Amino acid sequence: MSRKIGQAVNEFNxxxxxxxxWADAWKRLRRNKMALISLWVVxxxxxxxxxxxxxxxxxxxxxxxxxxxxxPSLQPAGKLVIQKLEAHRAxxxxxxxxxxxxxxxxxxxxxxxxxxxxxxxxxxVNKKVYIFGTDNLGRDMLAKTIYGGRISMMVGLIGTxxxxxxxxxxxxxxxxxxxxxxxxxMRFVDIMYSLPYMLIVIILMAMFRKEGQSSxxxxxxxxxxxxxxxxxxVVRGQIISLKNSEFVEAARSMGASTGRVIFRHLLxxxxxxxxxxxxxxxPSFIMNESFLSFLGMGVSAPLSSWGSLVSxxxxxxxxxxxxxxxxxxxxxxxxxxxNFLGDGLRDALDPQSKNRT
Amino acid sequence: xxxxxIRRFLSLIPTIFVIITLSFFLIxxxxxxxxxxxxxxxxxxxxxxxxxxxMDEPLFKQYLSYMGDILHGDLGPSFRYRDSTVNELIGQSxxxxxxxxxxxxxxxxxxxxxxxxxxxxKQNHWQDYTFMSIAVVGISVPLFVxxxxxxxxxxxxxxxxxxxGWITGREGIKALIMPAITLSFPYFAYIARLSRASLLEIxxxxxxxxxxxxGLAERTVITRHVLxxxxxxxxxxxxxxxSGIITGxxxxxxxxxxxxxxxxxxQSALNRDYTLIMGEVIVYSxxxxxxxxxxxxxxxxxxxxxxxx
Numbered sequence: 001m002s003r004k005i006g007q008a009v010n011e012f013n014x015x016x017x018x019x020x021x022w023a024d025a026w027k028r029l030r031r032n033k034m035a036l037i038s039l040w041v042v043x044x045x046x047x048x049x050x051x052x053x054x055x056x057x058x059x060x061x062x063x064x065x066x067x068x069x070x071x072p073s074l075q076p077a078g079k080l081v082i083q084k085l086e087a088h089r090a091x092x093x094x095x096x097x098x099x100x101x102x103x104x105x106x107x108x109x110x111x112x113x114x115x116x117x118x119x120x121x122x123x124x125v126n127k128k129v130y131i132f133g134t135d136n137l138g139r140d141m142l143a144k145t146i147y148g149g150r151i152s153m154m155v156g157l158i159g160t161x162x163x164x165x166x167x168x169x170x171x172x173x174x175x176x177x178x179x180x181x182x183x184x185x186m187r188f189v190d191i192m193y194s195l196p197y198m199l200i201v202i203i204l205m206a207m208f209r210k211e212g213q214s215s216x217x218x219x220x221x222x223x224x225x226x227x228x229x230x231x232x233x234v235v236r237g238q239i240i241s242l243k244n245s246e247f248v249e250a251a252r253s254m255g256a257s258t259g260r261v262i263f264r265h266l267l268x269x270x271x272x273x274x275x276x277x278x279x280x281x282x283p284s285f286i287m288n289e290s291f292l293s294f295l296g297m298g299v300s301a302p303l304s305s306w307g308s309l310v311s312x313x314x315x316x317x318x319x320x321x322x323x324x325x326x327x328x329x330x331x332x333x334x335x336x337x338x339n340f341l342g343d344g345l346r347d348a349l350d351p352q353s354k355n356r357t
Numbered sequence: 358x359x360x361x362x363i364r365r366f367l368s369l370i371p372t373i374f375v376i377i378t379l380s381f382f383l384i385x386x387x388x389x390x391x392x393x394x395x396x397x398x399x400x401x402x403x404x405x406x407x408x409x410x411x412m413d414e415p416l417f418k419q420y421l422s423y424m425g426d427i428l429h430g431d432l433g434p435s436f437r438y439r440d441s442t443v444n445e446l447i448g449q450s451x452x453x454x455x456x457x458x459x460x461x462x463x464x465x466x467x468x469x470x471x472x473x474x475x476x477x478x479k480q481n482h483w484q485d486y487t488f489m490s491i492a493v494v495g496i497s498v499p500l501f502v503x504x505x506x507x508x509x510x511x512x513x514x515x516x517x518x519x520x521x522g523w524i525t526g527r528e529g530i531k532a533l534i535m536p537a538i539t540l541s542f543p544y545f546a547y548i549a550r551l552s553r554a555s556l557l558e559i560x561x562x563x564x565x566x567x568x569x570x571x572g573l574a575e576r577t578v579i580t581r582h583v584l585x586x587x588x589x590x591x592x593x594x595x596x597x598x599x600s601g602i603i604t605g606x607x608x609x610x611x612x613x614x615x616x617x618x619x620x621x622x623x624q625s626a627l628n629r630d631y632t633l634i635m636g637e638v639i640v641y642s643x644x645x646x647x648x649x650x651x652x653x654x655x656x657x658x659x660x661x662x663x664x665x666x
Contacts, residue, residue: 194372194649195379196642198604199622203380203634206626207387287499294501294608295623307501314505314612318513328502336497 021272021349028348035344038337045334049150052143057128060143061302066117067138070130072322077134078117078126085114133322135312141326144309148327149334151305152286155219159285160278162224167231168274172262174232175239186236189229197226198288205297216299219292223285231277238270272349280342283335290331306331362654369646376642377427377635381420384631410436423635432636437628443636446621451640453523454610454617458602460533461540465598468541469548470591476549477556477587478579488549495546500605504539504612511535521614536613540605544598548591556587589660596652600645 019027029035052058070080092107120126132141174185201222208218242248243266251265290307292298299305304312306327313324407413411422426433432443472492476485512520518535519528526532559565560583568582569575607619614620618637625633 191372191375194642194646195376196600196603196638196645198607199638199641200380200383202607202623202626203383203638206623207384207629283497290499291501291604291608294499295611297623297626307499310499310502310505314501314508317505317509321509324505324509328506332494332498332502335499336493339493339497 025272025345025348029344032344032347034340035348038341038344041333041337042341045149045153048146049153052146052150058140058143058146060139060147062139064125064128064134064138067128067130067134068136069316069320069323070134070138071320072131072133072141072326074129074131076126077128077130078121078123080130081126082114082117082121085110085117089114132326133320135323136316136320141323144304145306145327145330148304148306148309149330151216151299151303152289152307152331153334155216155223155289155299155305156282156286158220159223159227159289160282162220163227163231163281164274164278166224166228168235168267170228171232171235172239172267175236176243176258176262176266178240182236185232189232192226192229195226198291201225201288201292202295202297205292216303219289219298222292223288227281227285230281231274234273234277235267235270238273239266242266242269276342276346276349279338279345283338283342286331286335286338358657361657365650365653369650372646373639373642377424377639378420380635380638381423382416384629384634385416385419387629410434427639432639433632435625435630435633437625437630437633443632446633447618447636447640450616450618450621453615454603454606454619457533457536457540457609457615457617458599458606460537461602461606462544462595462599464537465541465544465548465602466591466595469545470552470588472545472549473552473556473591474584476553477560480557485553489553492546492549495542496550498542500539500543501608501612503542504535504609507535507539508612521612523615532613536609536615539612540602540609543605544601548594548598551594552588552591555590556583559583559587589656592652592656592659596649599648599652603641603645 029039064077066081067077070077070084073080089107089110092103092110095103096107117126128140130140130142132145134141135144170185170189174182204222204225205218239262248261248265251261256264286306289298289305290310293305293307294311296308296311298307300308309327310324310331313327317324404413411419423433430444432447434442435446438446472488476488479485508520511518512535519526519532522528522532524530524532565578565582568578573581603619606617607622609615610617610619611623618640621633622637622641624630625637
């Protein structure tokens with residue numbers, strides 16, 4: 001009598017395995033190819049960000065001044081240095097042939113440098129490969145962008161978590177209790193909404209950060225200050241539409257307390273919306289943080305984020321475009337797939353999308 | 358209707374009041390004053406400066422007199438640019454920012470709606486896929502990445518557009534092209550996606566089927582029935598889009614060296630130029646709040662289902 005669960009025996013005896021909301025959503029997400037790819041890409045980013053300190057070759061601090069401004073390449077650094085010096089020598093030679101004799105000492109020095117680089121070609125430091133190139137102090141751009149991404153993702157994550165935490169509590173209380181409390185909280189949310197948010201954060205950042213000190217904490221406060229507004233509204237709406245339903249009445253008639261009704265019965269029903277909001281707001285927090293860092297008001301040295309790396313790169317893009325492109329592309333790819341993942345999750349979790357094909 | 362407009366307009370006043378008050382105290386409670394970054398200034402000089410700008414008075418008194426000045430339209434003297442008043446500084450830079458912002462908004466709306474319509478009508482064709490891929494890129498790529506990359510390609514490599522500057526400069530109107538396109542790009546992308554989604558929904562609705570069943574030409578169905586309802590969400594997005602363009606212009610003005618309000622805003626925030634920051638916050642929020650008001654009213658005219666009670 002082996003028979004698969006979920007398979008009907010006949011039309012009268014249908015024994016179907018119940019499908020939970022999550023299984024259903026997962027099924028729909030799996031059908032969405034783009035969302036699956038996004039899940040893998042985002043997962044890869046998260047994995048790299050989490051495990052980066054385990055890889056000693058991802059060193060974003062060591063400055064190798066001879067390796068400054070090397071272009072991205074799969075060749076070892078020593079060879080690139082020689083190529084660069086030889087190109088420099090050719091330019092000098094040409095100038096000298098044109099009659100600029102005062103450059104002769106430079107030529108000699110370059111010759112010596114080339115000889116030195118050739119002698120030390122087999123040093124371990126010259127065997128390094130910089131697939132994203134190096135910055136003006138000879139630091140590995142790959143490691144820099146990975147560690148920058150760590151900061152950016154952390155800011156995004158903390159912003160989102162604060163938003164979800166505060167937003168759920170305010171929204172749930174406001175929606176469930178109703179009356180004057182609801183009125184008060186929602187008017188407050190309305191006013192906060194109409195504030196020119198980025199301007200306030202810029203003022204906060206400019207005013208409260210101390211010179212030479214990392215201001216990441218103020219950044220968190222600034223971002224958390226307004227991030228919970230949307231989720232509070234959404235949760236409130238959900239709670240209001242659910243609080244008079246039968247299952248809540250049943251729970252209350254069995255003597256459940258207000259807290260129990262909210263946290264055990266109402267909130268789990270809004271979880272889908274919350275997850276969707278989270279996945280869509282993460283990229284926007286990252287963008288906001290990078291926006292501030294780009295203006296020089298976000299994270300400051302020695303920490304760097306994608307935004308501050310792009311800002312640095314933009315200053316040197318004429319000569320060393322990879323210093324702009326490496327963080328820019330890495331960040332864009334992440335945001336791109338994060339947005340796709342958010343869209344996919346919304347299609348999978350939004351109950352209304354069940355009716356759509 | 359007119360009662361609603363008046364009531365809605367009056368409700369702007371407390372909002373603006375809260376914004377001004379909040380930023381005033383936020384700025385005053387920050388550590389370090391506007392003169393703290395000047396080195397080797399005798400104590401007496403600092404005190405005289407404080408006296409000149411009434412900063413030695415109790416905070417609440419300063420607040421009251423500031424509010425009084427604002428009601429007269431006087432934003433006070435700048436702490437940093439000693440020769441100019443805040444009114445002058447903003448008066449010089451605001452037209453530049455407004456020009457850039459308006460062009461970007463018009464560009465984003467017109468191009469976004471056009472692309473949205475094409476994508477909706479050609480759903481699942483190559484036009485749809487191409488445009489929607491561009492749109493997702495537009496939403497994902499930050500402005501401050503698009504700007505420098507455009508500069509890299511069009512100014513530094515191809516040399517067809519000026520690297521930076523403003524229309525008053527040597528290159529004239531050409532200087533406006535890159536900043537306007539960069540600034541409008543994310544909002545273009547969002548409007549394109551928004552109008553596509555809402556048009557698709559309307560294309561499947563019963564009243565469109567009825568219109569087709571009546572034997573109307575496809576063209577009439579689209580222009581008279583689909584577009585009217587389908588573009589409503591775009592109107593309600595114009596408010597947020599405008600506020601985004603205002604914030605975005607802060608970065609754009611930085612990247613392209615445009616003498617606008619955004620540029621002096623960042624400078625004044627770093628300089629702790631109290632009156633200048635306040636003035637800019639007030640001007641920005643006035644524009645924002647008024648824009649949202651206009652969008653609300655326009656939306657009401659367009660959608661008769663909205664009740665005003």
